[in-house]
Amino acid sequence: xxxxxxxxxxxxxxxxxxxxxxxxxxxxxxxxxxxxxxxxxxxxxxxxxxxxxxxxxxxxxxxxxxxxxxxxxxxxxxxxxxxxxxxxxxxxxxxxxxxxxxx
Numbered sequence: 001x002x003x004x005x006x007x008x009x010x011x012x013x014x015x016x017x018x019x020x021x022x023x024x025x026x027x028x029x030x031x032x033x034x035x036x037x038x039x040x041x042x043x044x045x046x047x048x049x050x051x052x053x054x055x056x057x058x059x060x061x062x063x064x065x066x067x068x069x070x071x072x073x074x075x076x077x078x079x080x081x082x083x084x085x086x087x088x089x090x091x092x093x094x095x096x097x098x099x100x101x102x103x
Contacts, residue, residue, distance in 0.1 A: 043093035049086030
């Protein structure tokens with residue numbers, strides 16, 4: 001190969017390298033599965049509320065399809081209650097997480 005000449009780079013282009021060295025070792029990045037399991041362990045009521053909402057919606061749609069209007073209406077109302085529970089669980093989880101970080 002021919003004579004390679006090096007291109008001088010301004011020092012500000014390499015500031016991130018110095019910053020990375022100053023910050024110390026790189027923190028391990030968690031996978032999506034690990035993050036999901038951590039979030040479920042932190043606030044297990046949210047997945048329970050999501051499952052309850054999905055179950056009520058599925059049962060309500062099934063009953064609507066089969067013509068059972070009373071049960072369909074009951075399940076749609078149950079779905080609203082399950083959604084309210086899920087939102088409440090989210091709010092409680094955020095408040096608890098905020099309280100833990102503040103200490």
